[in-house]
Amino acid sequence: MSKVDLINQDLVRERGTCEFDIEELTYYLDGDAAATANRRKLEDKVLSTEGLFDKVPEDFLSHKEKYENAVRKAVLFYRALQNALDPNMSDQEKASTTYRSLLPSAVFKEQSPFTLHVAMFIPAILGQANEEQKKYWLPRASKMEIIGTYAQTELGHGTFIRGLETTATYDPKTEEFVLHSPTLSSYKWWPGSLAHTANYCIVMAHLYSQGKSCGIQPFIVQLRDEETHMPLPGIKLGEIGAKLGFNTVNNGFLGFENHRIARDRMLMKNAQIAKDGTFTKSANNKLTYGTMVYVRVVIVNGMANQLARAATIAVRYSAVRRQSELKPGAGEPQIMDYVTQQHKLYIAIASSHAFSLIAKWLSGKYYKVTGDLEKGNTDELPELHATACCLKAVTTLDTTALIERCRLSCGGHGYMLSSNLPQIYGLATAAFTYEGEFTVLMLQTARSLVKAWEQALAGKPLRPTMSYLTEKKQTAKWSNSIDGIIDSFQRVAVGKLESAVASIKKYSKQGMAPEDAWNMSSVRLVAASEAHGRAVMLSTYKSELERTTTSLSEPLRRVLGYLLHLYAVYWTLEKVGDLLLYTSISESDIQQLQDVYEDLLGKVRPNAVGLVDAFDFRDQILNSALGAYDGRVYERLMEEALKSPLNAEPVNQSFHKYLKPFMQGKL
Numbered sequence: 001m002s003k004v005d006l007i008n009q010d011l012v013r014e015r016g017t018c019e020f021d022i023e024e025l026t027y028y029l030d031g032d033a034a035a036t037a038n039r040r041k042l043e044d045k046v047l048s049t050e051g052l053f054d055k056v057p058e059d060f061l062s063h064k065e066k067y068e069n070a071v072r073k074a075v076l077f078y079r080a081l082q083n084a085l086d087p088n089m090s091d092q093e094k095a096s097t098t099y100r101s102l103l104p105s106a107v108f109k110e111q112s113p114f115t116l117h118v119a120m121f122i123p124a125i126l127g128q129a130n131e132e133q134k135k136y137w138l139p140r141a142s143k144m145e146i147i148g149t150y151a152q153t154e155l156g157h158g159t160f161i162r163g164l165e166t167t168a169t170y171d172p173k174t175e176e177f178v179l180h181s182p183t184l185s186s187y188k189w190w191p192g193s194l195a196h197t198a199n200y201c202i203v204m205a206h207l208y209s210q211g212k213s214c215g216i217q218p219f220i221v222q223l224r225d226e227e228t229h230m231p232l233p234g235i236k237l238g239e240i241g242a243k244l245g246f247n248t249v250n251n252g253f254l255g256f257e258n259h260r261i262a263r264d265r266m267l268m269k270n271a272q273i274a275k276d277g278t279f280t281k282s283a284n285n286k287l288t289y290g291t292m293v294y295v296r297v298v299i300v301n302g303m304a305n306q307l308a309r310a311a312t313i314a315v316r317y318s319a320v321r322r323q324s325e326l327k328p329g330a331g332e333p334q335i336m337d338y339v340t341q342q343h344k345l346y347i348a349i350a351s352s353h354a355f356s357l358i359a360k361w362l363s364g365k366y367y368k369v370t371g372d373l374e375k376g377n378t379d380e381l382p383e384l385h386a387t388a389c390c391l392k393a394v395t396t397l398d399t400t401a402l403i404e405r406c407r408l409s410c411g412g413h414g415y416m417l418s419s420n421l422p423q424i425y426g427l428a429t430a431a432f433t434y435e436g437e438f439t440v441l442m443l444q445t446a447r448s449l450v451k452a453w454e455q456a457l458a459g460k461p462l463r464p465t466m467s468y469l470t471e472k473k474q475t476a477k478w479s480n481s482i483d484g485i486i487d488s489f490q491r492v493a494v495g496k497l498e499s500a501v502a503s504i505k506k507y508s509k510q511g512m513a514p515e516d517a518w519n520m521s522s523v524r525l526v527a528a529s530e531a532h533g534r535a536v537m538l539s540t541y542k543s544e545l546e547r548t549t550t551s552l553s554e555p556l557r558r559v560l561g562y563l564l565h566l567y568a569v570y571w572t573l574e575k576v577g578d579l580l581l582y583t584s585i586s587e588s589d590i591q592q593l594q595d596v597y598e599d600l601l602g603k604v605r606p607n608a609v610g611l612v613d614a615f616d617f618r619d620q621i622l623n624s625a626l627g628a629y630d631g632r633v634y635e636r637l638m639e640e641a642l643k644s645p646l647n648a649e650p651v652n653q654s655f656h657k658y659l660k661p662f663m664q665g666k667l
């Protein structure tokens with residue numbers, strides 16, 4: 001039998017109806033053909049490593065076994081990755097080669113216990129350490145001679161960083177800091193790798209020197225002996241327990257009992273402490289929060305990738321699965337022929353494209369502002385913070401909802417862990433909370449929006465992402481074009497912001513304290529932030545798509561155009577209530593848009609499998625019985641079921657112990 005014969009025939013047909021060159025889209029998503037080749041080469045090398053894949057699926061292991069197995073694989077995986085990456089590559093080239101690759105997903109269904117080392121420990125050193133500290137710590141961290149994490153959150157406080165209770169009190173006599181956890185609620189709680197993996201850690205603690213508070217500062221702290229791995233004296237470590245996902249990430253707790261560290265262990269790029277305890281504060285005290293801004297930017301790209309993975313599984317499955325009848329006697333159709341199924345799935349593909357372009361745009365902004373910060377210019381930091389907050393919040397909201405929708409769209413089989421959809425959901429929904437909880441981040445953006453509103457009223461110029469606030473005060477005539485839709489979303493954001501500001505004023509007038517008036521108006525403020533986020537996302541998706549597709553072939557540009565259009569119309573129909581309130585949209589416009597939407601679903605239909613194939617996830621990375629390239633769904637479901645340890649024996653011992661005596665009335 002040839003390879004083609006082994007592929008499900010429905011999928012073969014679907015690939016035949018695709019109107020564009022799938023490989024061309026893969027190149028576009030990666031950057032160019034060379035980037036695709038590099039990524040594939042890297043995946044080939046790393047994934048051919050012996051011992052990297054489980055014989056017994058992770059899902060059947062106990063909590064402890066899962067962790068131990070994950071560490072075994074993490075060691076093999078990172079050594080293979082280090083060996084596979086060309087040592088002559090710059091950090092930027094390495095980043096672009098691994099940017100769209102979900103390599104770790106091939107090995108860990110619930111993430112690697114080294115995630116925090118790469119995602120936060122190294123970035124925190126890069127962003128918070130001075131040159132001398134970087135010179136010492138970065139090589140050790142990059143070679144993984146030490147394994148680190150980022151410990152900010154405490155049992156009592158995650159969101160409110162100023163409320164953190166861990167103290168670092170400077171002792172000028174010994175030139176040391178004394179780290180202490182004064183209460184149970186001050187124990188660090190959540191950091192990945194912290195429990196049993198990491199031996200070093202960035203600790204965010206409240207610094208006191210010369211009897212005065214010097215705010216929250218970062219410290220690099222050795223947690224465990226480098227030889228024995230025993231916790232150092234004065235350090236209490238443990239694991240926080242089983243979670244909805246992330247069970248192999250080894251999230252831990254950490255307490256200090258007057259633990260002493262040397263003065264040079266405070267990361268001193270932004271603020272410094274002199275030998276005598278004199279504190280020099282940073283140019284902007286929010287620079288200490290820089291690692292979080294970086295990670296929020298990175299999360300948007302992570303959401304694009306995870307959503308693409310879920311969409312690939314659900315679309316391929318929907319092409320293979322046949323159920324019910326559309327026309328009597330015509331046989332069972334592929335479930336993707338149901339328009340409701342297309343409605344569930346194609347928005348996930350479009351959103352992944354949108355988030356991917358938005359992530360690149362946001363990342364460009366981040367590096368521009370970081371460059372400015374190096375020169376002491378903090379002017380654009382507030383806009384970056386406000387934009388990163390709402391984009392991180394809205395993309396995690398949508399990704400969580402859409403992955404769950406993909407899972408539900410697979411019916412019963414989507415509930416199986418072997419589909420991998422529950423684990424992908426577990427990863428995405430964690431991002432809704434970590435690195436700034438959704439509502440909290442939305443309220444940060446609202447803070448900037450309210451300020452911008454006041455500036456607009458005072459006739460002052462606004463930052464680019466908010467400049468529409470001055471331009472869109474009048475209700476525009478409705479237009480069904482994409483530009484018309486973007487205008488209207490901006491108009492909705494203006495309307496919602498106006499309502500929130502009016503509410504704050506109303507409550508203040510009634511004599512409420514500003515903070516209470518803010519709190520009373522906060523539901524409206526979050527709504528205004530979401531509307532702003534959606535307006536920014538829509539306009540950025542359109543402008544970035546136009547900017548980056550000029551050299552693509554006509555068929556590909558056409559299909560990518562369908563996705564943009566579908567995204568815009570989908571959200572118009574979702575937010576029709578807001579549009580009726582704040583724009584001149586009419587019932588007949590809505591009916592017309594519904595027709596346009598159905599037409600777009602039909603246009604995407606022949607391209608759906610091609611679109612998900614172009615994400616170019618190899619089967620190991622999808623890790624799903626439902627989503628493999630060959631569509632052998634039922635065979636794989638059975639193969640996975642047979643791996644259950646319960647299937648190793650025909651009669652389980654519980655029969656003799658419990659069932660039999662119970663059924664015979666002896667129990």
Ligand SMILES: CCC/C=C/C(=O)SCCNC(=O)CCNC(=O)[C@H](O)C(C)(C)COP(=O)([O-])OP(=O)([O-])OC[C@H]1O[C@@H](n2cnc3c(N)ncnc32)[C@H](O)[C@@H]1OP(=O)([O-])[O-]
Pocket residue numbers: 115116119120150152153158159160161162192286287289290292293381382385433434435436437440444447448
């Ligand atoms: C793989 C998984 C890994 C997971 C890891 C984690 O989760 S790690 C743990 C992750 N944990 C979290 O993510 C915790 C989430 N919590 C937080 O980030 C903060 O505590 C807060 C922002 C909610 C409030 O902070 P606060 O009470 O200190 O601030 P405030 O509200 O009083 O505002 C004061 C001013 O500061 C401004 N500003 C604020 N942040 C930034 C910034 N980053 N940059 C620039 N500016 C910023 C703000 O706009 C305002 O400006 P204005 O209006 O005065 O001109």
Ligand SMILES: Cc1cc2nc3c(=O)[nH]c(=O)nc-3n(C[C@H](O)[C@H](O)[C@H](O)COP(=O)(O)OP(=O)(O)OC[C@H]3O[C@@H](n4cnc5c(N)ncnc54)[C@H](O)[C@@H]3O)c2cc1C
Pocket residue numbers: 116150151152153156157158159160189190191192246251430433434435436437438439440443
């Ligand atoms: C999987 C996972 C991994 C994590 N990894 C790390 C890590 O490696 N390192 C680390 O330091 N931390 C980590 N965290 C912790 C994470 O950053 C925090 O959980 C997160 O910032 C939210 O804080 P919280 O838990 O205190 O939530 P809370 O702030 O207590 O939120 C509870 C509720 O209160 C609401 N709320 C709180 N404040 C306000 C407000 N001002 N206005 C309105 N509503 C409010 C929230 O909206 C939410 O509904 C991780 C968390 C998870 C889930």
